[in-house]
Amino acid sequence: MGGEAPELSEQERAGKAFPVSWDQFHRDCRALTWRLNEVGPFHAVIAITRGGLVPAAIVARELGVRVIDTVCIASYDHTKQGDLQVLKGISEAAMKLGGGTGKGLLIVDDLVDTGKTGKLVREMLPDAHFATVYAKPKGRPLVDTFITEVSQDTWIFFPWDTALSYHPPLRDGAA
Ligand SMILES: O=P(O)(O)OC[C@H]1O[C@H](OP(=O)(O)OP(=O)(O)O)[C@H](O)[C@@H]1O
Ligand SMILES: O=c1[nH]c(=O)c2nc[nH]c2[nH]1
Numbered sequence: 387m388g389g390e391a392p393e394l395s396e397q398e399r400a401g402k403a404f405p406v407s408w409d410q411f412h413r414d415c416r417a418l419t420w421r422l423n424e425v426g427p428f429h430a431v432i433a434i435t436r437g438g439l440v441p442a443a444i445v446a447r448e449l450g451v452r453v454i455d456t457v458c459i460a461s462y463d464h465t466k467q468g469d470l471q472v473l474k475g476i477s478e479a480a481m482k483l484g485g486g487t488g489k490g491l492l493i494v495d496d497l498v499d500t501g502k503t504g505k506l507v508r509e510m511l512p513d514a515h516f517a518t519v520y521a522k523p524k525g526r527p528l529v530d531t532f533i534t535e536v537s538q539d540t541w542i543f544f545p546w547d548t549a550l551s552y553h554p555p556l557r558d559g560a561a
């Protein structure tokens with residue numbers, strides 16, 4: 387008997403699902419921009435890839451920012467977080483625009499969860515403004531501006547990771 391219990395993924399631990407449609411995501415990004423418009427102007431947007439690319443494009447479009455750079459970080463293998471890997475750092479040109487500390491730069495990501503990714507980027511650009519569309523409680527203190535908070539035990543499903551599929555009715559045999 388015995389044997390080790392299988393390690394649960396973030397999603398299995400999370401349990402609750404929060405699916406987000408393209409329409410909802412676009413609206414939430416626009417709402418984020420309304421808040422950011424009070425804080426800017428910004429010299430450039432720094433998208434944390436890959437999840438930050440879509441909100442960064444929408445926010446930059448609304449704010450009229452044309453300089454967009456990326457910091458490429460990977461940590462989740464599907465729903466399980468491993469070590470953070472910086473695959474590409476911030477470009478020299480963007481660093482220069484932020485005076486070396488990120489002043490006047492806007493970092494954008496889709497969400498903060500544990501806050502590990504956000505913390506790493508904040509260390510690279512301590513004076514930048516950090517915005518995410520969604521925030522979970524553990525990562526929330528790292529973010530300057532966000533739109534919706536979801537509980538730590540919720541998994542957010544983004545429209546680029548999902549597809550429409552059949553859902554059986556609640557009552558057995560009702561199909
Ligand atoms: O606050 P944390 O616990 O660090 O998690 C948040 C990060 O995790 C996801 O990225 P992921 O590493 O899965 O890569 P992706 O953006 O390429 O999907 C998400 O887009 C955030 O960047
Ligand atoms: O699609 C995702 N949904 C989440 O809730 C999450 N947390 C970390 N990384 C995540 N990716």
Ligand SMILES: [Mg+2]
Nearest residue numbers: 435436437438
């Ligand atoms: Mg990401």
